[in-house]
Amino acid sequence: MSGQEIVFTLLGVVAVGAGILVVTTRRLVHAALWLVVSFGALAGGYLVLTAEFVAWVQVLIYVGAIVVLLLFGIMLTRAPIGESADLDSGNRWAALAVAAATAAVLVTVLVMGFGDRRMPLHAGGGSARELGAGVFRTWVLPFEVLSVLLLASLVGAIVLSRSDIGPRDSGTGPRKEDG
């Protein structure tokens, strides 16, 4: 094993370990903080794979924005210090099964797709220039489709949060508008 592989494996262990702690800890805010560790280790993994740009965007978006949003949400609704007894639902075994199945599918796809083929890393292979060329030349259609998906969720969020912009009730009972 080369030094790179050792570091990558360690980061992977940290990411998975922190991820497990996210769902098993009994302290709500700790879960969000373990998520920071997990995302950070993931960013480190990108760095080892020379994908510098993706790594820092990962930190900027997920640690800097998503986790802050999560923490804000937790604080806005409830932010208990200490252990909460009601964090587990009866679905935990079903959730475990789904998670294991998803992992199995992903690992199978990767193994079937690549096997033990090795790809040489070269410095700058994941730079912003390479990435931009890839996204906006080769993969521009999937990229645009993804942005439509984001737009749909944006519109949905507005419809859900603004109950005052739907059609007014005219005595015929409530009408539902879907996003």
Next chain:
Amino acid sequence: MLEVVVKLALVAGAFALLPLLVGQAEHKVMAHMQGRLGPMYAGGFHGWAQLIADGVKFAQKEDVVPRDADRWVFKLAPGVALVPYLLVLLVIPVGPGGQVALDLGPGVFFALAVMGVGVIGAIMAGWASANKYSLLGGMRVAAQLMSYELPMVFAAASVAMAAGTLSLQGIVGEWRWWWLPWQAVGAVVFFVAGLAELRRPPFDMPVADSEIIFGPYTEYGGLRFALFLLAEYAGIVVLCALTAVLFLGGWKGPFLNTELGWLWTLLKVGVLAFCVIWLRVSYPRMREDQLQKLAWAWLVPLSLAQLALTGVLRVAL
């Protein structure tokens, strides 16, 4: 190898010294602007040793952790707030020809991403203190970060577009004097959003001392509180340095760019830091709704307009 060690030592020295200088300047500038004396006794000449005396005082205080607090998170929070600013200093170029500790390809993104992490320290402090005022402060910190991060990234992206690179060194290398009017809107947006992210007045609603008693830091005392204060001043240094490098041409001055480059950078940082203090003295605290309105109704559209302007000129030229 020696070069790297020297550079790291210089960055560590700057990290230890510059925030203190800004702190001392704040004492003096505020005193002059408000027509009062300020600290005048410690050390004899114009109270020059006031900050050292403060440091000694902080170090002597007992390290208190409230009984109901979440101990680990409470103790970890000051470090999480401080260390990111040290990391950002590593990538800021002070002069031409490799006068930077770490020349990173996507330097702009690194700086913004890591600065965002620092805010998590304040949020952690707000929650772990088990105090309702702290919790309110933590919530306001989070709300503020979420609304001001976006215009800040947009404004920085505009410069990166203009220069055609994400490297901080590359951006200064491409910079020309006419970028000043071209990127003026972006510069203002970046600076204002940065101030809000640092929770400096007039954006200090999260720590409003007269209503929620310093918000996330209410329960902190002694060295840990000093670390938070240090993080604030280090944040000012980092923000001013980033603004200087991105928008004001970094080491480029009217003459002697190669020889005196680092001096130009320091001068620009100093002037910007003075403006930060000036703003604190001049403006009253903004209300929470005014804060959010400024971000979403002014800064985001302005930064988008700047992005459009940059794009159009970039294609046209």
